[in-house]
Amino acid sequence: MKTILKLVSLVGLVLTVLPALLVMVGSIRWETHALLMFVGMVVWFSSAPFWMKTME
Amino acid sequence: MSTGGKSRLVERLDAMYEFDREPVTEKKLHGFSSFLGMYAGEHVAGTEFVIGPLFVVHGVAAGDLFLGLLVGNLLAVLSWTFVCAPIAVRTRLTLYWQLRKICGPYLTYLYSIVNALMFCFLAGAMISVAATAVGLPFGMPMPELTDRYPTSVTWVVIVFLVGAVVTTLAILGFEKISRFSLICAPWMFLVFVAAAVAVLPDLGCTSFGQFWEVANEKIWTGVVVEGQSKFTFWHVMFFAWFCNLAMHIGMSDLTIFRYAKKWSYGLASAPGMYLGHFVAWIASGILCAAAAGSVAPGPIAYMGAGVAGAVCVVVAGWTTANPTLYRAGLAFQVATPNWKRWRVTLFTGVATTIAACFPALVMQLLDFVALYGLILMPMGAVIFTDFWIFPRLGLQRNYAETNGGLFRWPAFVAWVGSVAIVFQMPLEIYFKALPAWFIAIAFYTLLSMVEQRPRAKVENPEVQP
Numbered sequence: 001m002k003t004i005l006k007l008v009s010l011v012g013l014v015l016t017v018l019p020a021l022l023v024m025v026g027s028i029r030w031e032t033h034a035l036l037m038f039v040g041m042v043v044w045f046s047s048a049p050f051w052m053k054t055m056e
Numbered sequence: 057m058s059t060g061g062k063s064r065l066v067e068r069l070d071a072m073y074e075f076d077r078e079p080v081t082e083k084k085l086h087g088f089s090s091f092l093g094m095y096a097g098e099h100v101a102g103t104e105f106v107i108g109p110l111f112v113v114h115g116v117a118a119g120d121l122f123l124g125l126l127v128g129n130l131l132a133v134l135s136w137t138f139v140c141a142p143i144a145v146r147t148r149l150t151l152y153w154q155l156r157k158i159c160g161p162y163l164t165y166l167y168s169i170v171n172a173l174m175f176c177f178l179a180g181a182m183i184s185v186a187a188t189a190v191g192l193p194f195g196m197p198m199p200e201l202t203d204r205y206p207t208s209v210t211w212v213v214i215v216f217l218v219g220a221v222v223t224t225l226a227i228l229g230f231e232k233i234s235r236f237s238l239i240c241a242p243w244m245f246l247v248f249v250a251a252a253v254a255v256l257p258d259l260g261c262t263s264f265g266q267f268w269e270v271a272n273e274k275i276w277t278g279v280v281v282e283g284q285s286k287f288t289f290w291h292v293m294f295f296a297w298f299c300n301l302a303m304h305i306g307m308s309d310l311t312i313f314r315y316a317k318k319w320s321y322g323l324a325s326a327p328g329m330y331l332g333h334f335v336a337w338i339a340s341g342i343l344c345a346a347a348a349g350s351v352a353p354g355p356i357a358y359m360g361a362g363v364a365g366a367v368c369v370v371v372a373g374w375t376t377a378n379p380t381l382y383r384a385g386l387a388f389q390v391a392t393p394n395w396k397r398w399r400v401t402l403f404t405g406v407a408t409t410i411a412a413c414f415p416a417l418v419m420q421l422l423d424f425v426a427l428y429g430l431i432l433m434p435m436g437a438v439i440f441t442d443f444w445i446f447p448r449l450g451l452q453r454n455y456a457e458t459n460g461g462l463f464r465w466p467a468f469v470a471w472v473g474s475v476a477i478v479f480q481m482p483l484e485i486y487f488k489a490l491p492a493w494f495i496a497i498a499f500y501t502l503l504s505m506v507e508q509r510p511r512a513k514v515e516n517p518e519v520q521p
Contacts, residue, residue: 013246016364020250024257033254034362035245041364044243052239 008047015040079148086315088324094312096419097241099300100336102185102373104248105353106421107299108340113201113349114287114422115280118271119504124289125337128296129329135304136296136313137322139436141183143443145321145423151310155435158442160456162463163240167435172387174302176404179380180411183222184418186373187215189354189366198352202283203421207411218365222374226381227398237375245331247368251360252339255346262378274346285484294486295422296333300491301429306436351419381405426485430478433489434471437496445497451504466503470496 019033111121147154155164188198196210206212225233256262261270280286302307304325313321341355350356353373357365385401392400411417417424447452456464473495480490 013242016243016246017250017253020253020361023254024262026257026262027235030254031362033250034364036360037250037364041243041367045239048239048243052273 002051005047005051009044009051012040012044012047014044015043072426074435084315085317087317088321090319091312091316091324092327094329095325096245097238097328098247099328099332100241100248100372101332101376102182102369103354103376103425104332104336104419105185105340105372105422106351107356108180108342109288109335109351109356110351110422111292111337112276112341112344113281113351113459113486114284114291115278116287116292117278118268118276120278120287120289121276121292121338121341124292125296125334128293129326129333129515131293131297132300132304132329132333133323133326136309137320137326139440140273140304140307140309141313141316141322142319143307143439144310145316145319147310147443148314149310150314151308151439154307154310154414154439157436157454157457159435159464159467163468166468167432168387171432172384172404174432175380175384175387176408177411177417177424178428179222179377179384180408181417181421181424182377183215183218183375183382183409184373184410185353185413186218186222186370186377187211187244187354187412188352189357189373190214190218192354192358192366198350198355199419199442201281201349201351201419203419204414204416207415211415212413216409218370218373219405219409219412222377222381223402223409225374226385226405227377227401233375233378237379240371240375244368244372245336247361247364248336248339248358251357251365252366254344255343255360258346259342269306275342281349291484291486294490295426298429298486299333300488302436304434304436305440305489305493306429308432308436310439327519344453360449377408381408423485426489430473430489431490434474434492434496435467437474437493438467438470439499441497441500444469445501446504448499449505451501451508455504455508464507466500469503470500473499 015036019028019036022028023030023033077456113347115230138197143154149157152164152168155167159167170245184199190213191198194210194214196214197208199207199211256267256270259270259274261267298305298350313319316322340353340356343360347356347359353369354366359365361368381404382401385397385404388404389397389400391401395403414460442453442455445451452458474492475494478492481488481491483491
């Protein structure tokens with residue numbers, strides 16, 4: 001389960017950073033990038049708290 | 057104040073830190089990776105959205121910025137590694153107990169109050185940062201670089217709203233929020249990077265090969281915005297080195313590194329420094345240039361990353377302001393023994409929110425950060441001197457503890473005197489801390505010789521002058 005959650009979180013981070021690179025090279029529009037970043041944010045915060053360990 | 061009152065103050069102060077009075081035991085030590093994660097999480101914060109743009113408006117040239125940040129951050133990492141961590145792993149005490157042993161409880165209390173006041177202003181800056189993002193949907197007029205006072209009613213209302221949320225959460229307890237902030241860190245860092253990359257085409261950069269040319273010609277052009285001072289390599293280097301001055305040379309992070317197995321764990325601060333104080337500052341500088349010099353964090357983040365960018369600014373400001381406010385309340389609670397914790401935190405939150413209404417706090421953030429470090433640092437010099445230099449000079453370590461002192465005047469004079477002297481020096485605020493460190497060491501050493509000599513004579517009359 002943890003592995004799946006980690007993979008989902010990774011997808012969230014990829015959705016956060018990859019669209020920006022595509023905007024830079026002109027492959028996608030800024031609006032698409034902003035939407036994908038929003039989705040990435042939702043995905044990250046829906047998955048990361050369940051597996052990330054923090055220093056006590 | 058009566059003697060009874062004095063002892064109650066000391067008791068209250070000690071009670072607040074009672075749980076970490078003893079040195080950390082072997083079982084509680086943490087590995088290197090714990091420190092890596094913690095520093096990476098702590099140093100990607102709301103302030104990063106402001107500091108990068110302020111470098112741009114101060115007319116830093118691209119070469120000076122990159123080299124200054126590389127060297128300055130390296131010096132910061134070395135300061136944690138060679139100044140703070142070695143004492144931390146030998147004493148395994150918090151800053152509070154270390155200072156108490158050296159300076160006595162009263163001076164430690166005074167230091168805690170000054171520290172709390174600084175925390176309040178820092179939390180205020182974070183609330184302002186978050187307010188620039190919260191105000192976006194309401195069409196709030198953003199504060200400009202030269203604004204010092206509240207710019208509109210909407211601004212004040214939004215700041216109070218953000219302040220109310222931050223204060224309420226601080227009253228409810230900050231531990232969960234601290235954990236939440238660590239979870240936010242990887243995402244926040246990538247939002248910084250993504251927002252900057254997404255606006256590069258607006259500056260004429262559509263491949264990484266063009267970046268350096270665009271950086272020199274359109275971002276860090278070396279041209280100062282009117283009314284601002286010119287920044288050079290030295291400004292950048294000293295700022296990067298000293299922006300966490302209170303933590304490394306000022307020894308605040310003794311409290312953290314007392315959990316380290318080895319002093320070399322100070323090197324774990326490196327990724328945090330280079331992600332937060334190199335990449336993130338560069339990213340926010342790019343955003344500022346793309347926004348034609350605007351420094352308001354909310355709008356520039358939204359311009360680069362849309363809603364995710366605005367949320368990032370709110371989260372970054374909120375997660376930093378919250379524990380800061382909580383710690384400030386904790387320190388003030390000693391002075392208000394009959395007040396419940398929630399009441400102290402509420403009072404602190406209101407004062408902090410009022411301070412946050414003044415955009416000067418954010419627009420002058422570089423100066424404030426430098427001042428914050430400078431004011432707290434001399435006590436780190438006192439600890440350094442007491443630990444390393446005193447045994448070599450035959451002076452007694454932890455003098456207050458051994459001799460039952462309540463207020464060590466050599467440490468007080470070293471603290472206040474060093475700051476007072478450097479303020480008379482014709483130096484910009486960013487350069488004052490280095491001479492202050494040497495002055496504090498000299499004062500504390502010489503005055504401790506004066507303080508300890510009569511006692512040594514009484515205890516051992518054969519000691520020759």
